[in-house]
Amino acid sequence: VAKLLQWLLHYAPSRMTGTGACVFATxxxxxxxxxxxxxxxxxxxxxxxxxxxxxxxxxxLQEMS
Numbered sequence: 664v665a666k667l668l669q670w671l672l673h674y675a676p677s678r679m680t681g682t683g684a685c686v687f688a689t690x691x692x693x694x695x696x697x698x699x700x701x702x703x704x705x706x707x708x709x710x711x712x713x714x715x716x717x718x719x720x721x722x723x724l725q726e727m728s
Contacts, residue, residue, distance in 0.1 A: 664685075671686055671688050674688060674695075674699045676688060693713075697711050
């Protein structure tokens with residue numbers, strides 16, 4: 664995880680998840696995020712996702728109450 668975090672920091676501000684099992688970075692441009700994903704070395708795997716401020720499940724629960 665430390666090696667991947669160091670690699671990712673060359674491209675964008677990066678952090679570990681709370682459990683430390685994964686790392687993530689924030690990008691303002693989806694194309695840049697996809698380019699970094701495609702540049703992942705070796706057998707590392709990644710995906711690009713859009714962040715949200717509130718969980719969709721939380722929003723649904725609020726609608727129900």
